Amino acid sequence: MGFSGFDIAILVLVFLVIILLFKGIRTVPQGYNYTVERFGRYTKTLTPGLNIINPIFERVGAKMNMMEQVLDVPTQEIITRDNAIVGVDGVAFYQVLNAAQAAYQVAGLQNAILNLTMTNIRTVMGSMDLDELLSNRDAINERLLRVVDEAAHPWGIKITRVEIKDINPPANLVESMGRQMMAERDKRAQILAAEGLKQSQILEAEGRREAAFRDAEARERSAEAEAKATQVVSEAIAKGDVQAINYFVAQKYTEALAKIGSSSNNKIVLMPFEASSLIGSLGGIGEIAREVFKGDGPSGTPRQGSRPPVVRQTDS
Structure with missing residues (x-):
């Protein structure tokens, strides 16, 4: 028994419908969001789970990772305010909050975040002295986080942390800083010794003053007793x-x-x-x-x- 032209058309139509159904079903894994484009224009975002789109007019655009991600900042040389050259590297953590903005507001999201972080590291740390860089790392991290997060906010991402991993001054500068530290410690030791000597001299002087006061008080009591005795004798003589x-x-x-x-x-x-x-x-x-x-x-x-x-x- 042969198939007529109508039967063949029906079979082809059913086959096409099945293919379209398979093409229209999209499964989004946990931690990801997919953008949907209709004729090249963004229309909606697919969330984790089973989703259905129109495969004839719509297609999946960008697959955005919504989990927190880490970006390694390579080492770069920075000139501080006091003209010291140091090597600095760091690490940045970010998270995509809006898949559409992260996909269509900036091209090359990770490269944009990396360059933004590096330029702000040079700006922030270049405005500080070397001593401030070495002793105020927490303040530097907090300032970098605020500046970079504010600049990256239009991209639909959140900068969660910016950390300076290492600061490497030149070897001759490290040696000079070591000598300065030793001189400062010697200065403090001499100051403490002088303060101790001063305190001991003050205490010794106070002791001598107290002893002199007690001796004077004893002599005064003795003189009063002698005067009293003389007065008694004088009264007896007068009588x-x-x-x-x-x-x-x-x-x-x-x-x-x-x-x-x-x-x-x-x-x-x-x-x-x-x-x-x-x-x-x-x-x-x-x-x-x-x-x-x-x-x-x-x-x-x-x-x-x-x-x-x-x-x-x-x-x-």
Whole structure:
């Protein structure tokens, strides 16, 4: 049994429909977005999963990776503000947020990001001194991230991180920096030693001042006690108490003899008076004590109306 022309046309039509169906089904993997173009113009974006397009009028344009990607920034030489030449390399991380903008707003997305990052590294780091480059790497990374992300925003991408991996100054400059560091450390050590010496001298001076103050206070207390004793004796003399006069004179007399006898410079002491004079004075002190503290009654009170003792004096 043969096929007629109509049957053959039907078979061909069915075959074409099956081919169109297969061509119109698009499976987008996770992490990717596909753009769809109709007669060369962008119409929509296919998200991950099963999608159907019109294969006669539409076609898949760009297949954009929506995952975060890393871009290695090659080493380049930079002249700093203080005319130091250093080699710098880095790394940039970016993520496509809008597939249509990333596909149609810029040609060669990775090359554009790479050149944008390199030029901004030269701009940012070239405006700083070498010491700032070596000590403020976090600040440099933050500034680069802000500048590059703002410039790449119209492309539908997000710059997530820009990191400076290495900064390589010339060998002679590294040696000079090492000598400078050693000189700075020696300077700090000398300053600390001088500060310690200054502090010790201050503490020693304060100690001497405190000791002098205590000595002056002790002398003042001693002088006050001596003045008080003199005042008491003076009041007793003013009242006509001859015993107090004899006791005061004998005490000073004995203290003077003790100072002369305890001198370490003299082995022999020449006395311009008789030794019996001291004995007589001591006898006078004893008589004063007996007259004052010996009473008639059992209570030991002094006798009333007794004759005051007389100090015995001898001719020198």
